[in-house]
Amino acid sequence: MTAVSEQDFVVFDHVQKSYDGETLVVKDLNLSIGKGEFLTMLGPSGSGKTTCLMMLAGFETATHGEILLDGNPINNIPPHKRGIGMVFQNYALFPHMSVAENLAFPLEVRGWGKSEREDKVKRALDMVQMGDFGGRRPAQLSGGQQQRIALARALVFDPALVLMDEPLGALDKQLREHMQYEIKHLHESLGITVVYVTHDQSEALTMSDRVAVFDDGRIQQLAPPSALYEQPMNSFVAQFIGENNKLSGKVKALDGDIATVELDNGASCTALAVNCGAVGSPTLISVRPERVSVAAADGPNTTEAQVKELIYLGDHIRCRLNVHGNDEFIVKVPNAAGHSHLTVGETTRVSWLAEDARALDAA
Amino acid sequence: MSDAAVFSDITTQTDSLTTADGRPLKAALAAAQARARRRAFFLVLPLLAFVLLTFVAPIGQMLHRSVHNPGFTEHHDIASGAKTPIMVNLRQWFDDNADAAPDETAYAALAADLLVLRDLKAAGNVGTRINYERAGSRSLFTKAARNAKKLEPPYTEAILDLDEDWGDPALWQVMRGASSAYTLNFYLAAIDKTRDAGGNVVAVDEVRQVYVKLFLRTLFLSLLITVLCFVLAFPIAHLLATLPLRYSNLLMIFVLLPFWTSLLVRTTSWIVLLQSEGVLNDAMVATGILADENRIQMMYNQAGTIIAMTHILLPFMVLPLYSVMRPIDKSYVRAARSLGATSWTAFRRIYFPQTVPGIGAGALLVFILAVGYYITPALVGGADGQLISNFIAYHMTKSLNWSLAAALAAILLGGILILYWLYDQLVGIDNLKLG
Numbered sequence: 001m002t003a004v005s006e007q008d009f010v011v012f013d014h015v016q017k018s019y020d021g022e023t024l025v026v027k028d029l030n031l032s033i034g035k036g037e038f039l040t041m042l043g044p045s046g047s048g049k050t051t052c053l054m055m056l057a058g059f060e061t062a063t064h065g066e067i068l069l070d071g072n073p074i075n076n077i078p079p080h081k082r083g084i085g086m087v088f089q090n091y092a093l094f095p096h097m098s099v100a101e102n103l104a105f106p107l108e109v110r111g112w113g114k115s116e117r118e119d120k121v122k123r124a125l126d127m128v129q130m131g132d133f134g135g136r137r138p139a140q141l142s143g144g145q146q147q148r149i150a151l152a153r154a155l156v157f158d159p160a161l162v163l164m165d166e167p168l169g170a171l172d173k174q175l176r177e178h179m180q181y182e183i184k185h186l187h188e189s190l191g192i193t194v195v196y197v198t199h200d201q202s203e204a205l206t207m208s209d210r211v212a213v214f215d216d217g218r219i220q221q222l223a224p225p226s227a228l229y230e231q232p233m234n235s236f237v238a239q240f241i242g243e244n245n246k247l248s249g250k251v252k253a254l255d256g257d258i259a260t261v262e263l264d265n266g267a268s269c270t271a272l273a274v275n276c277g278a279v280g281s282p283t284l285i286s287v288r289p290e291r292v293s294v295a296a297a298d299g300p301n302t303t304e305a306q307v308k309e310l311i312y313l314g315d316h317i318r319c320r321l322n323v324h325g326n327d328e329f330i331v332k333v334p335n336a337a338g339h340s341h342l343t344v345g346e347t348t349r350v351s352w353l354a355e356d357a358r359a360l361d362a363a
Numbered sequence: 364m365s366d367a368a369v370f371s372d373i374t375t376q377t378d379s380l381t382t383a384d385g386r387p388l389k390a391a392l393a394a395a396q397a398r399a400r401r402r403a404f405f406l407v408l409p410l411l412a413f414v415l416l417t418f419v420a421p422i423g424q425m426l427h428r429s430v431h432n433p434g435f436t437e438h439h440d441i442a443s444g445a446k447t448p449i450m451v452n453l454r455q456w457f458d459d460n461a462d463a464a465p466d467e468t469a470y471a472a473l474a475a476d477l478l479v480l481r482d483l484k485a486a487g488n489v490g491t492r493i494n495y496e497r498a499g500s501r502s503l504f505t506k507a508a509r510n511a512k513k514l515e516p517p518y519t520e521a522i523l524d525l526d527e528d529w530g531d532p533a534l535w536q537v538m539r540g541a542s543s544a545y546t547l548n549f550y551l552a553a554i555d556k557t558r559d560a561g562g563n564v565v566a567v568d569e570v571r572q573v574y575v576k577l578f579l580r581t582l583f584l585s586l587l588i589t590v591l592c593f594v595l596a597f598p599i600a601h602l603l604a605t606l607p608l609r610y611s612n613l614l615m616i617f618v619l620l621p622f623w624t625s626l627l628v629r630t631t632s633w634i635v636l637l638q639s640e641g642v643l644n645d646a647m648v649a650t651g652i653l654a655d656e657n658r659i660q661m662m663y664n665q666a667g668t669i670i671a672m673t674h675i676l677l678p679f680m681v682l683p684l685y686s687v688m689r690p691i692d693k694s695y696v697r698a699a700r701s702l703g704a705t706s707w708t709a710f711r712r713i714y715f716p717q718t719v720p721g722i723g724a725g726a727l728l729v730f731i732l733a734v735g736y737y738i739t740p741a742l743v744g745g746a747d748g749q750l751i752s753n754f755i756a757y758h759m760t761k762s763l764n765w766s767l768a769a770a771l772a773a774i775l776l777g778g779i780l781i782l783y784w785l786y787d788q789l790v791g792i793d794n795l796k797l798g
Binding site for chain 1: 563656694695697698700701702703704705706708709712713716717
């Protein structure tokens with residue numbers, strides 16, 4: 001095999017998957033994952049992300065296309081020879097074995113000696129701060145502890161690639177956030193490649209180097225978290241990641257990067273032309289709530305807005321407004337000194353910069 | 364007093380807890396809970412009575428009967444219901460002369476007792492009791508009782524004149540054993556042992572040794588049937604547990620179908636299938652696999668018992684296995700595979716150990732049911748496919764030696780309890796999962 005670049009540690013090459021021979025669950029997937037990268041597959045359920053993970057792990061076979069691991073095609077390699085660590089959603093700790101036996105299992109099937117095994121298990125347990133729990137049964141541990149053991153078991157045989165299938169799904173919010181940092185730190189200190197599947201966008205944004213947003217069997221956008229949030233390339237990503245205000249209309253004119261859009265209520269505004277097609281095609285403008293200013297002096301895209309609802313959230317106040325006929329237009333007003341005080345029913349003015357509004361496809 | 368009253372003052376009184384009206388809290392709590400417990404007890408009372416009456420009492424009576432047989436000590440007149448002690452004189456002589464050979468006084472006592480038997484018309488019953496342990500004794504008693512009036516001293520000669528068998532030391536040993544209503548002799552008989560003339564425990568003649576062989580055969584066949592059920596049921600249960608629910612429910616109906624048909628119908632349909640003129644043999648002869656004179660004997664022997672009982676007991680293995688396999692998530696095996704285990708290792712080390720509680724429950728159910736099985740071996744077992752239950756039934760209904768039947772049943776019960784205890788020691792009864 002030829003040497004592979006660091007960027008192509010895992011490669012999906014035109015991979016398709018169908019379960020019933022009628023519909024494709026994964027449609028033409030092309031993806032390269034670099035060595036040491038933390039890549040998250042994010043998407044709603046049924047979007048094909050877990051299927052991709054299972055194909056990589058070897059539990060599902062690709063209907064078409066090739067998956068390469070470190071340059072080698074692995075389509076015909078059984079799961080136990082792939083050397084990929086995996087953390088399951090329900091942890092899948094073997095209930096009839098103690099924690100230490102669970103951790104020793106991958107070493108045992110690899111034929112390690114007893115003393116080497118014990119040594120390695122102890123180090124793995126210490127790594128997840130569970131050194132004292134080796135003798136316990138999985139059922140005697142809390143959810144978070146089980147999670148750590150599952151993590152340690154997937155890492156104990158030093159795999160270069162670790163797959164995680166919604167590993168934090170069963171934990172409560174606080175523990176989940178704590179574990180996010182722990183997994184992130186383990187990833188950094190061990191230098192492993194992680195492919196992580198979740199439907200929780202905040203999890204994806206917190207942990208990942210890059211996020212692949214899945215929908216309808218395709219990757220909608222593959223980008224670092226900040227780019228994903230600030231520069232969504234299509235309206236699905238804009239909707240799925242973070243909060244979003246959308247205004248639908250038609251492209252009236254294109255001037256370099258800037259598109260002038262005629263909205264459904266006849267008003268017109270300007271936005272960054274990202275994915276809006278030629279003049280005359282329908283489009284959806286996406287504006288993040290925190291990029292809209294309230295009661296501002298005249299600026300670009302200034303319009304009247306009627307206050308529908310106010311929700312006090314401490315650090316900011318969430319306002320629901322009627323803007324250009326859209327009743328669900330959300331604006332976040334920071335609770336800063338001298339911020340504007342709104343009352344329900346009042347009519348005010350809102351504005352945003354053309355660069356903060358993105359004209360996307362009208363999906 | 365209501366619960367609210369009990370708890371109302373807890374917050375205000377800190378050192379000695381009492382209720383609002385000054386009673387100690389502990390006493391009030393106990394009283395309140397006792398009432399609830401009494402109510403709960405009344406709910407289970409009907410079941411408790413039912414179980415005691417129909418289950419515990421009969422078993423106790425059976426155990427009692429296995430060591431108690433008053434056939435030689437008491438005459439029960441069925442018409443009047445009167446109970447008369449019999450063989451009084453002879454029993455007295457046995458008590459006074461331990462281990463002595465019968466002398467003139469013994470024969471005199473026997474003659475006096477025979478006279479009583481004649482008046483009571485009880486010689487047949489007493490003879491039957493002795494006949495259990497020494498064949499051919501019943502006619503001795505009936506003949507002697509008929510002639511009891513003619514007996515004159517010296518009684519030894521007079522009685523021996525009636526029949527020389529009266530001098531048999533073994534007969535006297537049996538009478539000595541039967542002179543007490545409580546005896547362990549039925550247990551000896553149940554394990555092919557008897558007492559010789561000197562009262563020592565010895566094995567019975569080889570031709571009459573049946574029960575130990577039967578117990579061993581019952582044990583062996585039950586184990587074989589359990590193993591066969593396990594081998595057949597494991598893949599079925601696994602299939603049922605992994606299929607989508609709508610398919611597995613349909614298949615489950617096929618597994619349960621035998622439960623909904625009469626046991627007799629199922630057994631006789633095996634006869635139709637397997638007898639030498641049956642469907643299977645006919646089909647093999649018709650297709651030329653077998654010559655007409657070489658028809659395979661699959662019924663009325665051990666093979667018939669094994670085939671029919673395996674089929675009948677199969678659901679008892681499938682159901683517990685299914686119930687432990689269904690909740691085993693497939694991610695366990697997947698996890699094992701991703702950790703480097705081959706599919707065989709993953710099955711052996713991860714999947715199989717998780718099914719052990721179901722295997723234990725199924726095996727225990729099938730084995731215990733098989734050990735006590737009666738109808739199927741009786742119908743299809745022929746001569747060498749009979750199990751111990753068939754002989755218990757024989758002694759209950761044909762030979763009317765209920766004490767021997769009870770002793771055999773008690774040994775069976777004891778054996779099963781020992782196996783159950785062994786199972787508890789090896790696997791642990793709390794690992795049992797029936798469904």
